[in-house]
Amino acid sequence: MSAPSYASVLRVPHASRTFGAALLGRLSYGMVPLSLLLSVKEATGSYAVSGAALACFGATSVTLSPVRAGFVDRHGPRRALPPMAGAYAVLLAALAIVAASGAGGAAGLVALAVAAGAGTPPLGPVMRVLWGDLVPARLLPRAYSLDSVAEELLLVTGPLLVGAVVAVAPPAAGLGAGAGLVLVGTLALVSSPVARARRGAARPAAGTPAPGAAPAPGAAAPSAASAPSGVLRRNPALRQAVVGAAGVGVCLGALELLVVAFADEHGAAALLPWTLAAMSAGSAVGGLAYGAVAWRAPGARRLPVLAAALGLLLAAAGLAPHPYVLLGCAALFGLFVAPGITTAYLIADESAGPGDRTKAGAWVNTALNAGTASATAATGLLIGRVPLPLCFALAALPALLAAGALVLGNFRPLSPARV
Template sequence: MSASYARVLRLPHARRTFAAALLGRLSYGVVPLSVMLAVTRATGSYAVAGTVMALFGATVVFLAPARAYLIDRHGPRRALVPLLLSHVLLLAVLTAALRHPGTPPYVLGALTALAGACAPPLGPTMRTVWSRLADGDQGLLQRAYSLDGVAEELLFVSGPLLVGVLVAVATPEAGIVVGAALMATGTAVFVRSPAVRNAPPAGRVVRRATGERRVLPRIGRPVAAVAGVGLGLGVLDLLVVAFTERHGYGGASVAWVLAALSAGSAVGGMLNGALNWRIPPRTRVTLTTAGLGLTLVAAGFAPGLIGLALTVTVAGLFVSPALTTGYLIADASVAPEARTRAGAWVNTAVNAGSTGGTALAGALAGRLPVGVCFAVTGAAVLLAGLVTAKGTAAVAETVPSGV
């Protein structure tokens, strides 16, 4: 290896900055589930809880590029601190409202949406820090992004487990408080790191030279690819539930299959970062997205639970590499003054694709056999991969094919 994972963590201030970012990002896995449980408990309505969470998800996902613009324009410290204070204050007010009987659902929805709108974008900001620390070493940056992606995958597994422990000993509102505390502590340590503190704001150059019309066309291909990956993940969750129900397996089997997906993604991410690729990133993102699509088609032919779990594990091997490569292309496709926003657009595409995938799965699962649903989903993901094969922004070619 020309650049090991140990070397990534030996970069100046990398361990402290990365640990702080992960602590804050753990809140992403704790707060949403805690809010959903707390709203359900307070209102007694799954419909209200679903609507509130849809509002929260929409503001977190679709306003991410706007928050990333603030980071690029004003610098991490000047932008993250106001966002953090607003986010924590709104979560505190929401917690108080949930503990007050009779709070109207529209108030809960408004508070949740506003809290999501102010969520500090620690993920995109940390990836920009990695890019700055790597200082042009693409092999080092590839490993840094792979390590970051695998760690984030583990956070979204451990977050709900932490909520389960909290709910067992306290109320769901305690999960909101803990999530807010995690975000506050992680962000506070993150912005005090020299790697973040010394990052200069881009200022007016962001608005003048890297407006939305200049950023989006440059990252359109990786955005399309990772949106396809998100679509596949969103559909897969519900199709696994449908598969286990129609084959007479218990509900616990769903968790094992989805855990196999996460395990496969973690292994794939670590292998992707460890290998010295000779294939250009734009080709890799096409191949990994197409590989995920073909594996999802194969999942429709699984004869039983073990076969499904094995197929889903293989599917997971493509997930993290596709996302990591998408971030690499986006990072290389824009000026340094727009890197945070470019990464945020990739992240938004994944989450938007997942949301759309969940809706698509709901429409398909009630009308078609599960195998056909898997085939349709796989074809859609494969199509997203083929779209990227037709070309990408010319500047993306600046990413070296070998490290």
């Protein structure tokens, strides 16, 4: 019997419509950061203010992601997403207007960025939950791989679109385009029959197992959570997914900055975009190939292997003698990026109760983004202070430690709480 194809995923009733709507809205996330940076820089003339506005936008977007996802779990996407998307679009439009007019000042622009980040609708986690409603279990790994690859391509496409916009209009127009994309995409998503059918989940009493929760392979079924943090605190499998996602994020954030330093050191600035493109291409190929395999080992066993591979490849990239060798290392590194992200999301979804699936995915997303941001900041402090090969090795260490922690978590004897 042949393995199902990616076309078979998209042929599932309502899958293409729902996925296309989610991608349209998520394209905004690829456009807004660069548009925000350029708009605030043009309005204030200050890189410090533009950097602060972008950092504050990202901080509120990432840290409040589980809260917004919990709201979707409680009330359902049809009721929860339109108000979020509407508020987010209005705040982005206000930010664009204020930046274009130059009337808000630095404090006003940063405040609007903070508010906009707080309202970012969790379209990615919602789409991953809807995949579970759309496709049978045998197609879910392939659907998640397709989703991860598409999301990464959007993050590459978004800045290219911003470049096209600023060639003919002020950078604030990119913010306006992002506002329109997220609003149209969200409304199209919630109009899909599968999104309309998903209702908010009632909260069970504290300590009561979530009905119908499917445990992740190799992990115990979680208890339902009544407190906002309970979905993470009472779910060992989800904690493993979060640790693995953070390890992947650290590798991503570090490599993107380290290849810049490597290019500067070797006088190969022209190869920089090709190196980053090679990593993205490798991730797309790896994600599609990974989703095409019917894996026998459970995700809890695969995730530490993928995290360790990323760490080892990152450390090895620091020994590259030539920029062309680094380009090849980046492509090989990319092969494991989308599979690592996909596996973490699969574990989170399989381990969560029906009333916490969006929030579980949001925790993985938060860990991935937090790992990327923290690694970028830490790597920036290392570069110039220690030799570059050592920077690569030190940046790889958190991923290797995460892999070790995952192995210990998977193979140690289960306590009664985890049985």
